Amino acid sequence: MYDQASTLRQMASEREVTVPKNMRVIAVSSGKGGVGKTSFVVNLALALAEYNYKVIILDGDLGLANVDVAFGITPKYNIKHLLTGEKRIEDILYPIGKGIKVLPGASGMVELANLDRGQLKNVLVNLGRLEKMADILLIDTGAGLGHTVLNFISAADDVILVLTPEPPSMTDAYGLIKSIKSPTGKVNLNIVVNRVKSEEEARQAYERLEHAVTKFLGMPISLLGWVYDDPSVGRSVMEQKPVGLLDPQSYAYRCVQWIAGNVAGVFMQPPTQNSGIRGFISSLLKLK
Numbered sequence: 001m002y003d004q005a006s007t008l009r010q011m012a013s014e015r016e017v018t019v020p021k022n023m024r025v026i027a028v029s030s031g032k033g034g035v036g037k038t039s040f041v042v043n044l045a046l047a048l049a050e051y052n053y054k055v056i057i058l059d060g061d062l063g064l065a066n067v068d069v070a071f072g073i074t075p076k077y078n079i080k081h082l083l084t085g086e087k088r089i090e091d092i093l094y095p096i097g098k099g100i101k102v103l104p105g106a107s108g109m110v111e112l113a114n115l116d117r118g119q120l121k122n123v124l125v126n127l128g129r130l131e132k133m134a135d136i137l138l139i140d141t142g143a144g145l146g147h148t149v150l151n152f153i154s155a156a157d158d159v160i161l162v163l164t165p166e167p168p169s170m171t172d173a174y175g176l177i178k179s180i181k182s183p184t185g186k187v188n189l190n191i192v193v194n195r196v197k198s199e200e201e202a203r204q205a206y207e208r209l210e211h212a213v214t215k216f217l218g219m220p221i222s223l224l225g226w227v228y229d230d231p232s233v234g235r236s237v238m239e240q241k242p243v244g245l246l247d248p249q250s251y252a253y254r255c256v257q258w259i260a261g262n263v264a265g266v267f268m269q270p271p272t273q274n275s276g277i278r279g280f281i282s283s284l285l286k287l288k
């Protein structure tokens with residue numbers, strides 16, 4: 001296992017998978033399930049597309065395929081077909097339109113450790129090609145303190161933690177932050193408060209969390225924005241169409257558009273040299 005991990009790391013840094021520009025890897029996570037993370041991810045992708053960003057969404061909620069359900073799509077292939085060498089990355093990516101593509105996840109992600117050198121090379125060369133296809137890789141990590149969730153968070157350039165003002169969501173968000181271990185010791189942690197009735201409610205929830213995180217964990221976090229509790233989100237879930245497509249004028253989507261503006265400003269300027277998908281994969285492997 002150790003040998004495979006070091007081989008992978010070496011391969012990830014090889015020239016053959018280098019590409020001219022580096023994409024930004026953003027992990028979207030939550031301490032607790034059901035707080036609206038997947039709805040947020042799909043709408044954030046739509047809102048970022050309005051800023052002309054090309055976005056790939058990786059459904060990292062392995063095996064549960066929530067992103068597929070949110071878009072009402074049923075992709076034939078997923079990342080497991082890439083790992084087994086049956087398909088190329090281009091065959092797996094599912095185009096949604098507006099410059100957005102979905103990379104369907106699968107429980108096969110954990111099989112990365114059991115691939116032989118030829119298979120590993122194939123996977124890395126394929127993933128390296130993502131870099132040319134999009135500006136942002138948005139990962140819906142799944143909820144909770146699972147190994148995969150924490151690894152995605154730790155390896156990403158930026159993390160967006162979605163929570164609601166309800167006490168269990170706040171407590172679980174704190175628990176998740178406490179469990180993050182980054183190889184660089186740096187995690188760019190941004191909070192989105194979902195399902196709020198007012199700006200005041202959002203700010204109060206954020207300040208409670210910030211107080212605890214700064215006092216007990218000594219970690220910097222920032223407030224990226226909030227999303228109003230809006231019945232149009234519930235309707236969009238039922239219709240399997242993101243609210244950004246179903247009701248783009250809704251309060252909820254307008255909040256997400258504003259957050260996308262913050263993502264563009266906060267994460268994209270000044271221009272930084274991101275480590276890109278190669279760096280992301282290398283970090284992921286260091287965490288094994």
Ligand SMILES: Nc1ncnc2c1ncn2[C@@H]1O[C@H](COP(=O)(O)OP(=O)(O)OP(=O)(O)O)[C@@H](O)[C@H]1O
Pocket residue numbers: 030032033034035036037038039040061066142143194195227228229230231233234235237252
């Ligand atoms: N801003 C909002 N206003 C009203 N309802 C919302 C809002 N955001 C999410 N919801 C509702 O919360 C429910 C859960 O949303 P979603 O599936 O996106 O959560 P999740 O955190 O991804 O869940 P899981 O962890 O189970 O994947 C949905 O029924 C959705 O309608």
